[in-house]
Amino acid sequence: MTNGYHIVVCGSVVPDPLQTLEPVSTPTGPALKNEMMLPAVLDPWAAHALYEAANLASKVAGSKVWLVSVGPKAKLQQVMMTIAQRVSFELVPVDASASGFADSHSTAALLAEAIQSIPGLDRARLLVFGGWESASRGAGATMQLVGERLGILDQFQGVDQLRVLDDAQPDGSFEVLERIEGGRHQVSVCAGPPALLGWATGNLPEPRNNPQIGMANMRTVMPALQKAKSLPLPAGGLHFLSASPPKQQRQTRVVKDLSPAQIAQEIAEWIGK
Amino acid sequence: MASTATPVKPELLRTLPSDGVRQIQWRFADRYDLQMLVQSARAVARGPVARLVAAGGRNSHDWTPAKAELLEAFDKSGITAVFMEPEHGGFIAGPKNLALALVAFELAWVDGGAATGSLAGCLALAPIHERGTVEQQTRYMQLAAPPQPGEDRKPWRGAFCLTEPIPYVGVDTGMLNGKLRIAEWKEGAEPILQVEKRGRFITNIGFANFVTAAVDSGDERIKGSCMVILEEGDPGTFDRGTPTRKLVHQLSSTGDPIFNLRIPASRIVGGYDVKDGVIVPRHSHSEVIEAVFRRTRVTVGVMTAAKLLSAVEPVIRYQRGRFRGAETATPGSVRYELGLQAREDTLHRLVDVWATGEAGAALGFTAARVFDELDPLEREADKILGARGVTSAKARAKLQREAAERAANLLRLPAGHPNKAQLESDPLLRFVLLDSLADVLCPATKLWNTGWGAQMMREAVSLMGGYGITEDCPGFLGNKWMDAQLEATYEGPEAVQRRQLSITMTNPLFRAQFQTWIKEMRGIASDRPGTGACALATAMGMWLWTLERLQVSTDADGGRLYQSARQGVTFPLADALCWLLAARCQILDTIELEKRGADDPAVAEGLPGLVNFMSDLCHVQSARASGEVSRICAELVFGHNRHPAWDEPGYRGCYQQDELDSLEGIIPGIGSYGLDVIGNDGSHPKKAGPCAKCNGAEQFLSLQTKLSTCLTGCRLSKDRAAEAISKLMIPEALDYPA
Missing domain, CATH: 1.10.540.10 (Acyl-CoA dehydrogenase/oxidase, N-terminal domain)
Structure with a gap:
């Protein structure tokens, strides 16, 4: 591989986690109360993937980053005003629901179709990035399904690090650190694209806003948003019996002089209850 | 709505x-x-x-x-x-x-x-x-x-240093304390100038690399005043002074610097010409600061509006959670769910704070947009005047006056008149129109947003109880209250803004536009009666009537009322205008929201409720503005007449008791209509004097009566807005640390 990676990041919007997120029933299934009116952010898991993609692209000459987003156009536009200032990318928007109650199969189908329709995308250089999980849905299934639909066999989930093995003359091979039990990582070496990586948190800080990057990105982001296809997201036979927010529990005790082992023991017992 | x-x-x-x-x-x-x-x-x-x-x-x-x-x-x-x-x-x-x-x-x-x-x-x-x-x-x-x-x-940082000499500081920008002299002027070389300047309350001085300073000539070879650029590496003294011990805005650097520097004459802002051996700066310091301040003051007004709007969320959260944790406030109870919001007063006061914030922001951003529109037009007008050979300030002012007169005449033409299109197509007319508007909107924003905003910020603090004046108050409301007071003072205190308004609001071109706004508000009221636009239109009519009346009236001693020295007349009228301008901008913003909101799916979802609420806030604010205008105008219209006294010769306008007795035979029952009746023994009813007459002010009283009834429904709007606040969904936590 001599011309760099083609990195496609899958990521969409979720409601700002500081907002009151209250599930409600609608004729089309569960939803969040006032969801369209709440401020949105780029899904934090996908955001890590995007920042890692931009970092990788900056290290490997000739690389390019696309952000494929399935979400309501108006919310995507709102979120782009922040995200587009942080890293350079080309947006591929799909105007459809970004609900946490959507069927992963349907979402994956839209994402895979959008990726396949990107002009000039070279499968031999393709890395598909995304969040291992999502802030609005913790199933961790969507990225796997996207990979399967694209026929990508090399998949890594819970990734915290990607290292190009030969920085000077990259042949496309890279080393991946995946999260495993016990706070440890599994180290794998991938011979090269195509591959799919579902990112955990990575190691990079959130890039600062840079309006110059934003102005450059906006030349393509705004036209792309205007042209975004509005597509239905089929329920795919999925239905929910009930939806409720996690119950908040607060049990506070003020205790001094406990050793870390004792604290850990107590937490383990509490979790086991 | x-x-x-x-x-x-x-x-x-x-x-x-x-x-x-x-x-x-x-x-x-x-x-x-x-x-x-x-x-x-x-x-x-x-x-x-x-x-x-x-x-x-x-x-x-x-x-x-x-x-x-x-x-x-x-x-x-x-x-x-x-x-x-x-x-x-x-x-x-x-x-x-x-x-x-x-x-x-x-x-x-x-x-x-x-x-x-x-x-x-x-x-x-x-x-x-x-x-x-x-x-x-x-x-x-x-x-x-x-x-x-x-x-x-490292980027250079700058500071701006105007500073008038004591006792003119902050009051008269025509006075300067800095002096500019020629230190060295060799034949054929650029003159070297000596600058002496002391600044007070100069922001950014703690780290500034350059300073733009206003100075007056202290040398007969330099004409008038100008602004100069000082750099920290210039030979001489660049002393940043001690930090100002201010109680507010502590995240900005402020100090009292001392400069005594030699600089090349090329540092005169805008350059200079040499005429007969005298350096003539191309721009006086007042020309420069007029162009600067008329823009930057708007942003200060916007800052105070931001404080008020930022207070809404923390106050709601505080009010709702006030009783949680108490034994009697169990989940599901009114005390637990609504907290202080179960009480009407807390909600109504928050409605007032929110409405003021909306009005201030509407006024400030309107002013900012007017300047955005004005900037290119100003340059275009310069070109047009230049092409006509107009170079001197006097000739320019004359041409602008003529254009303003034309524009005012065109504005008075009936709607749909073909000549009115010139107001849009002729850049010079468009420029003078907007210029007259900017001349009013800038001081109005600075004056009303910061002055009244500071008052309402106190109200916001009070809604948090004792918590409001602690360092722990979410949203830093106590700090914001104090900060608002400085915003009302720096970059031209309230008196300076009132003084400017007292001149610019009498501009015939502004008044012609103001008259069209009255019609505009009536039109809006017809389509959207719930906005309070009708009451506002009546109050606007009352303000205009009062201005015109005061301009030709005298006080009880024959002194002219509307004149520069009579600040007791001009300043309150300026205050009254600000209320009207803010309320009008707020209504226009709400209409814009109603018209365009549906185009944005993220706004469209809750648009009807949002527009209802914003309309209710408009109604609340319009009613408050109308009340303020009515109070101020009534004081000004009647307050300078001397109250009739019982001991005036002939008991002006009063019946004598025996007079009434004799008339009773001719007009039975007339006695019951006589209020100010002087007894045969000279006794009179127990009050200040015979009731004052309203000679010539009947129209005012008629407007005032109309205005009172125009307030019908405004409290229903407040009730609705209060209910909406009590049911509004807010985030779980503030999105910044406190």
Whole structure:
């Protein structure tokens, strides 16, 4: 591989986690109360993937980053005003629901179709990035399904690090650190694209806003948003019996002089209850 | 929201207004550059700025390393570069008044000092931007631009130093304390000037690399006043002075510097000519600061409006959670769910705070947009006048007067008259129209937003109880209250704004526009009676009637009422106008929201409830504005007449008791109509004197009666707005540390 990676990041919007997120029933299934009116952010898991993609692209000459987003156009536009200032990318928007109650199969189908329709995308250089999980849905299934639909066999989930093995003359091979039990990582070496990586948190800080990057990105982001296809997201036979927010529990005790082992023991017992 | 004969349960506000809502209201929904800027400024405000305030950064007068880190955050986020043109390192092309106002709004949402610090850098560059030579603009803009990726340099910071001599400080900008003399002038070489200047309350001085300072000639070989650029490396004294021990805005650096420097004459802002051996600056200091302040004062007004709107969420959260934790407040009980919001008073007072914030923001952003429109027109007008050979200030003023007269005449033509199109097509007419508007909107924003805003900020603090004046108060409301007082003072205190308004609001061209606004408000009232536009139109008519009356009236001693020295007349009338302008802008913003909201799916979902709520706030604010105008105008119209006295010769206008007795035979019952009757023994009813007459002011009384009845329904609006606030969904937590 001599011309760099083609990195496609899958990521969409979720409601700002500081907002009151209250599930409600609608004729089309569960939803969040006032969801369209709440401020949105780029899904934090996908955001890590995007920042890692931009970092990788900056290290490997000739690389390019696309952000494929399935979400309501108006919310995507709102979120782009922040995200587009942080890293350079080309947006591929799909105007459809970004609900946490959507069927992963349907979402994956839209994402895979959008990726396949990107002009000039070279499968031999393709890395598909995304969040291992999502802030609005913790199933961790969507990225796997996207990979399967694209026929990508090399998949890594819970990734915290990607290292190009030969920085000077990259042949496309890279080393991946995946999260495993016990706070440890599994180290794998991938011979090269195509591959799919579902990112955990990575190691990079959130890039600062840079309006110059934003102005450059906006030349393509705004036209792309205007042209975004509005597509239905089929329920795919999925239905929910009930939806409720996690119950908040607060049990506070003020205790001094406990050793870390004792604290850990107590937490383990509490979790086991 | 329309009034209906049968009351219907209106849809309520569901969430706090989103970014999409504000973009529509303040007319930048199609400006992604500004939308990105808002997000950048917000990230800095609610990140490093808020963390610094929460960590006690305001507890020191000194310029600390932690405060200095904010400058870097401003640079990296694009806040510093907002003021610059793209060729100088900026990223926004064209006028930047709205952009700067939005930055100020976002920063002041958290801390006014941070906003002031960021704006002070722009203020230092503003004289160079407005009147500097091309060389000066290129040099200082490029030096002040943040480094681009790959560049290794520190950007220059600037400070602006006007400072009048005591006792004129803050009152008369025509007086200057700095002196400019010729230190050396060799034949054929550029003159070297000696600058002596002492500044007071100079923002950014703790770290400024250059200062734009106003100085007066102290040498007969220099004519008049000018502004000069001082650099920290210039030979002589560049003493930053001691930090000002201010109680507010502690995140900005403020001090009293002393300068005694030698500088080349090329540092005179805008350059100079040499005539008969005398250096003649091309721009006097007053010309420069007029161009600067009329723009920068708007942003200060916007800052105070931001404080009020930022108070809404913390106050709601405090009110709702006030009793949680008490034994009697169990989940599901009214006390638990609504807390203090179960009481009408707390909600009504919050409605007042919110309505004032909306009105202030509407006025401020309207003013900023007017300046954005005016900037290119001003340059076009300059070109037109130049092409006509108009060079002198006198000839220019004459031509502008003529254009203003034409514009006023065209405005008075009936709607649909073909000649009216000239107002849009003729750039000179368009310029004088907007210029007259800017002359009023700028001081009105600075005066009303900060002055009344400070009062209402106190109200917001009071809604948090004792918590409001602690360092732990979420949203830093106590700090914001104090900060608002400084905003009412710096960059021209209230008296200066009132003085300017007392002149500009009498401009016939402004008055002609004001008359069209009265019709506009009536038209709006017809379509949207729930906005309070009808009451506002009546109050506007009353204000105009009062102005015209006072301009030709005298007081009881024959003294002219409307004149420069009679500030007891002109200043209150200026205050009254501000109320009207703010309420009008608020109504127009709400209509814009109603018209365009449906185009944005993220706004459209809760639009009916949102528009209902915003209309109710308009109604509340219009009613309050109308009441203020009615009170002020009544005092001015009647207050300068001497009250009739019982001991006046002939008991002016009173019946004598025996007079009435004799008339009773001719007109039975007349006795019961006589109020001020003097007894045969000279006794009189127990009151100040015979009731005053309203000779010539009947129309005023008629307007006042009409206005009173126009207030019908305003309290129903307040009730609705209060109910909406009590049911509104707010975030789980504030999005910045406190």
